Amino acid sequence: MKNKVIVIGGGTAGMEVAGQLAKHDCTVTLLERSAETGGHVRDWYHLFPDRKDSREVINYLENLIRHKSISLFTDTDVNDIVRENDFFVVRTSDGKELQADAIVVSTGFDLFRSERKEEYGYGIYDNVISSADLEKMFRNDEIKLQNGNIPSKIGMVHCVGSRDEKVGNVYCSKLCCVTAVKQAIEIVKRIPEAKVFCFYMDIRMGGALYEELYKEAQQDYGVNFIRGKVSEVSQDIDNKLITKVEDTLTGRPLKIGLDMLVLMAGMEMAESGQKIALSAELDTGENRFFKATDLHYGSNKSNKNGIFYAGTCTAPMNITETISHARAAVIDVIDYLNDRSN
Amino acid sequence: MQFDPFVIPFNIGLYFILIYAVVRCVLWFRDLSRADKLRLQRGFFGRPFAKSLKEIFMESLIHRKILKSNFRLGYMHMSLAFGWFLLILFGTIEADIFGTRHLNPPYKAIFFKFFNPEHGRNGIEAFYAFIMDFLLAFILSGLLLAVIKRFSSRVVGMKKTTRLKTLDKVALTSLWLIFPSRLLAESFTSAAYDTGSFLTGSLGSVFASFLPVNELAYPFWWLYSISLGTFFILLPLTRYMHIPTELFLIFARNSGIRTGDHYGAFTEIQTYSCSSCGICIDTCQLNLSTGITDIQSAYLLKGIRNNEDVKDIANNCLMCGRCDQNCPVGIELTPIRMIMRREPETKSGDNGFFEKYFPSHVKIPVPKTNGSLVYGWLPAVKTTKAEVLYFAGCMTHLTPAIKKSMIKILDAAGVNYNFMDEEGGVCCGRPLMLAGKYKQARELINYNSKIIKQSGANILVTSCPICYKVFRESYYLNIDVYHHSQFINSLINEDVLRLRFLRKKITYHSPCELGRRSGVYAEPKEVLKHVGRLQLTRHEDENAYCCGGSLGNMHISYAQKKKIASDAAKDLTRNNPDILATACPLCKKTFSPVTETPVADIAEIVAEAIILSHPDKKNYSKVISLKEPVDISE
Ligand code: SF4
Ligand code: SF4
Ligand code: SF4
Numbered sequence: 009m010k011n012k013v014i015v016i017g018g019g020t021a022g023m024e025v026a027g028q029l030a031k032h033d034c035t036v037t038l039l040e041r042s043a044e045t046g047g048h049v050r051d052w053y054h055l056f057p058d059r060k061d062s063r064e065v066i067n068y069l070e071n072l073i074r075h076k077s078i079s080l081f082t083d084t085d086v087n088d089i090v091r092e093n094d095f096f097v098v099r100t101s102d103g104k105e106l107q108a109d110a111i112v113v114s115t116g117f118d119l120f121r122s123e124r125k126e127e128y129g130y131g132i133y134d135n136v137i138s139s140a141d142l143e144k145m146f147r148n149d150e151i152k153l154q155n156g157n158i159p160s161k162i163g164m165v166h167c168v169g170s171r172d173e174k175v176g177n178v179y180c181s182k183l184c185c186v187t188a189v190k191q192a193i194e195i196v197k198r199i200p201e202a203k204v205f206c207f208y209m210d211i212r213m214g215g216a217l218y219e220e221l222y223k224e225a226q227q228d229y230g231v232n233f234i235r236g237k238v239s240e241v242s243q244d245i246d247n248k249l250i251t252k253v254e255d256t257l258t259g260r261p262l263k264i265g266l267d268m269l270v271l272m273a274g275m276e277m278a279e280s281g282q283k284i285a286l287s288a289e290l291d292t293g294e295n296r297f298f299k300a301t302d303l304h305y306g307s308n309k310s311n312k313n314g315i316f317y318a319g320t321c322t323a324p325m326n327i328t329e330t331i332s333h334a335r336a337a338v339i340d341v342i343d344y345l346n347d348r349s350n
Numbered sequence: 351m352q353f354d355p356f357v358i359p360f361n362i363g364l365y366f367i368l369i370y371a372v373v374r375c376v377l378w379f380r381d382l383s384r385a386d387k388l389r390l391q392r393g394f395f396g397r398p399f400a401k402s403l404k405e406i407f408m409e410s411l412i413h414r415k416i417l418k419s420n421f422r423l424g425y426m427h428m429s430l431a432f433g434w435f436l437l438i439l440f441g442t443i444e445a446d447i448f449g450t451r452h453l454n455p456p457y458k459a460i461f462f463k464f465f466n467p468e469h470g471r472n473g474i475e476a477f478y479a480f481i482m483d484f485l486l487a488f489i490l491s492g493l494l495l496a497v498i499k500r501f502s503s504r505v506v507g508m509k510k511t512t513r514l515k516t517l518d519k520v521a522l523t524s525l526w527l528i529f530p531s532r533l534l535a536e537s538f539t540s541a542a543y544d545t546g547s548f549l550t551g552s553l554g555s556v557f558a559s560f561l562p563v564n565e566l567a568y569p570f571w572w573l574y575s576i577s578l579g580t581f582f583i584l585l586p587l588t589r590y591m592h593i594p595t596e597l598f599l600i601f602a603r604n605s606g607i608r609t610g611d612h613y614g615a616f617t618e619i620q621t622y623s624c625s626s627c628g629i630c631i632d633t634c635q636l637n638l639s640t641g642i643t644d645i646q647s648a649y650l651l652k653g654i655r656n657n658e659d660v661k662d663i664a665n666n667c668l669m670c671g672r673c674d675q676n677c678p679v680g681i682e683l684t685p686i687r688m689i690m691r692r693e694p695e696t697k698s699g700d701n702g703f704f705e706k707y708f709p710s711h712v713k714i715p716v717p718k719t720n721g722s723l724v725y726g727w728l729p730a731v732k733t734t735k736a737e738v739l740y741f742a743g744c745m746t747h748l749t750p751a752i753k754k755s756m757i758k759i760l761d762a763a764g765v766n767y768n769f770m771d772e773e774g775g776v777c778c779g780r781p782l783m784l785a786g787k788y789k790q791a792r793e794l795i796n797y798n799s800k801i802i803k804q805s806g807a808n809i810l811v812t813s814c815p816i817c818y819k820v821f822r823e824s825y826y827l828n829i830d831v832y833h834h835s836q837f838i839n840s841l842i843n844e845d846v847l848r849l850r851f852l853r854k855k856i857t858y859h860s861p862c863e864l865g866r867r868s869g870v871y872a873e874p875k876e877v878l879k880h881v882g883r884l885q886l887t888r889h890e891d892e893n894a895y896c897c898g899g900s901l902g903n904m905h906i907s908y909a910q911k912k913k914i915a916s917d918a919a920k921d922l923t924r925n926n927p928d929i930l931a932t933a934c935p936l937c938k939k940t941f942s943p944v945t946e947t948p949v950a951d952i953a954e955i956v957a958e959a960i961i962l963s964h965p966d967k968k969n970y971s972k973v974i975s976l977k978e979p980v981d982i983s984e
Binding site for chain 2: 124126127129132133173174175176240241242243250252263
């Protein structure tokens with residue numbers, strides 16, 4: 009008889025896990041709480057560092073899960089997970105009771121809700137948007153202000169909801185810096201006369217080809233990088249966003265009028281993941297993400313034998329890392345299933 | 351004349367403490383400011399004196415406030431204080447009526463039984479003896495509670511009891527010995543003479559059955575006298591000093607003396623008036639939510655009394671004022687803490703014997719600026735002539751939804767106003783004050799005062815309770831200061847602001863700086879009742895919790911603040927309101943991340959409910975002034 013595995017969460021990690029497990033002779037049930045698989049990648053336009061169209065990744069993933077051993081349930085939330093002797097029972101929001109030999113949790117992340125940093129005026133001022141909103145504008149090919157005008161001065165705020173003790177997230181989301189660089193370039197490409205300012209605390213360019221992209225942004229696209237934290241934003245009568253920044257390189261406060269402000273929202277443990285952590289008694293770290301048994305060689309294993317993690321439900325990751333992490337999870341699952349049948 | 355050497359310890363103690371109390375009062379009086387001296391003199395010949403007598407009776411003897419908040423603890427304090435008072439009173443009357451002479455020295459009343467062992471056999475005498483026994487039993491019951499409280503404070507309904515220093519322990523032991531030794535001494539004497547009422551009589555006969563009561567009585571009368579004497583002599587060095595001091599405090603307070611920002615005799619009187627009841631520890635959220643139990647006001651006052659460095663204690667506090675509100679002695683705890691946050695000028699170690707009884711007190715002067723405008727280099731703020739000046743405040747600039755709503759409200763009501771810090775402004779000064787930086791705060795105050803004066807406005811409206819408090823109390827301006835909740839309320843009452851009903855359940859969180867620290871409770875609720883269904887919470891008005899975001903505490907971590915905030919939010923949202931309303935940008939910022947319930951400032955809720963154009967729209971003319979205008983023309 010084939011082994012059954014349930015994968016919770018149909019984003020990049022979950023789809024990759026499902027596809028690979030099916031290839032390795034498992035019967036997979038993939039549960040997705042929204043109407044569509046694909047997760048956050050669907051909302052993104054181009055991916056860093058090579059500006060690949062995100063649809064290419066989605067196509068790859070969709071092909072991967074088109075497999076006779078994979079059954080997909082969308083609009084399905086997980087209520088709880090119980091272990092019964094040798095197998096697990098997963099109860100879903102629509103009353104299903106599914107059985108499995110192993111479980112992979114790939115609930116991913118939530119984008120930080122920028123309203124929570126009220127001082128930046130998201131949801132209050134017309135032209136304060138989030139990085140996700142900007143991606144949508146790219147996709148629809150219209151970077152416009154609320155009144156239909158084309159913005160000429162645009163600010164990008166780094167570390168919104170990350171590295172911020174006041175909102176309870178002390179960690180770095182790792183991707184927003186390079187996202188800002190990528191988006192800044194994209195803006196200048198579309199609006200050549202636009203001036204873009206990035207307000208950062210540190211620039212973190214730790215991935216393959218990131219630093220090169222950062223250099224390109226400065227040399228070829230004239231993006232301004234200002235080291236300083238945005239303290240508050242207000243709006244004047246002309247709807248200009250008066251942004252106050254402490255320029256920590258020159259040591260002086262800075263006030264700058266902008267047309268549009270883009271908030272680089274950080275990544276947080278998904279709320280759905282937190283619920284599962286509670287009901288299945290899975291360990292989470294101080295940053296609320298799932299806590300794997302070992303940071304070095306056990307990053308896919310949970311504190312419950314037979315339940316595994318894949319992707320950004322354990323920490324912020326880019327797509328390359330997510331896919332690698334998902335594939336690693338598959339090996340752990342297969343190991344576990346083999347050990348059990350011996 | 352009846353006399354026995356055993357009364358000597360008592361006599362020494364008694365006369366010592368009486369003389370000491372008088373000297374100390376004189377010293378305190380001497381240290382008061384001229385104005386306060388006058389207040390006291392006037393008070394002595396006026397109503398305050400009578401009022402004080404009543405208050406002393408209700409609070410120092412009956413302990414009404416403690417009784418109300420915690421019956422068992424109140425009973426303990428009452429039985430000891432009121433019981434002892436009655437025992438002395440009835441004892442004196444007893445000695446006067448039944449003794450050999452009238453107008454006896456005090457020891458005659460205290461040791462009446464020793465000198466009149468035959469007293470109380472029958473008739474009126476027996477009845478009187480019964481009363482005296484009853485009073486003793488009353489005191490002993492309270493004493494029993496006190497002993498139990500020392501070992502397990504939960505019995506009297508408290509979570510924490512105060513910690514003691516060595517001298518306190520000696521004094522406490524002598525206090526504890528007083529009444530049991532009196533009980534035994536009287537019982538033995540009664541047994542020997544076959545007198546005594548239900549308590550001393552019956553106990554005496556039990557003892558007599560197996561003990562040589564005749565020989566035992568005398569040593570116990572000695573013990574009784576020594577315990578009393580020791581207690582009196584140690585009293586000024588221990589926390590029991592609160593007993594005589596509180597009387598002075600009550601009188602001074604009723605005469606109109608307040609702490610203000612001076613450290614002087616009145617502050618000292620208050621520090622000595624603390625009975626270490628521990629109620630402040632029980633009401634403090636730092637204790638309730640984060641388990642910090644060594645910074646509460648009882649410890650602050652103890653530290654000041656012992657001349658210790660209290661900087662860390664003084665600074666680790668939310669300045670929420672919940673303890674002030676609950677302190678049964680009515681000590682102005684938060685103002686005292688504000689003073690202790692400032693740099694003391696002199697600090698003397700009181701080590702000698704004499705200094706222990708008459709400690710020199712710390713000097714903490716009110717810092718002054720040299721008058722020059724430190725922020726003169728800032729670009730000038732231009733204001734046009736308008737009736738109302740609106741000051742949003744730094745915190746409101748960090749919560750732009752509130753600012754935006756206020757502008758909408760002011761415009762809708764047709765108020766002719768100037769936005770003082772539209773382009774950003776200078777801080778009101780309160781955060782620096784809370785940090786003990788008075789001088790620096792005054793520099794900000796001077797700068798802002800100049801702008802406010804130049805604006806020519808008659809009304810200053812602010813959105814932030816932190817600014818509101820400092821504008822009202824520390825700016826010397828001839829202008830009416832309103833918090834926006836008060837201003838909105840008067841706009842509604844004047845009918846220039848028409849609102850629709852939002853059909854939402856709202857709970858209101860009363861911000862510390864607006865509520866407890868400034869006394870504004872009613873107006874925000876009035877406003878909310880206009881736009882939604884106001885739900886009551888478990889901790890209303892002066893009992894409201896602090897949101898935990900206080901600028902007053904830079905000691906605790908964000909995690910601890912968050913814990914306080916989420917505990918408070920949980921308490922506020924027990925009835926599942928649709929909106930958790932507050933009237934302070936800082937409270938809003940603190941609550942938003944810790945609760946699922948949407949958090950909104952009053953201004954935002956009102957702005958949402960505005961009916962924009964109603965036909966017979968009036969314009970705001972001039973809101974009724976807070977201070978009643980006085981017409982002196984005719
Ligand atoms: S990646 Fe950059 S913007 Fe994102 S949290 Fe880290 S430092 Fe901040
Ligand atoms: S400060 Fe007040 S409440 Fe606190 S222990 Fe002293 S008397 Fe009691
Ligand atoms: S003011 Fe508030 S935080 Fe400070 S000691 Fe009193 S109750 Fe505790």
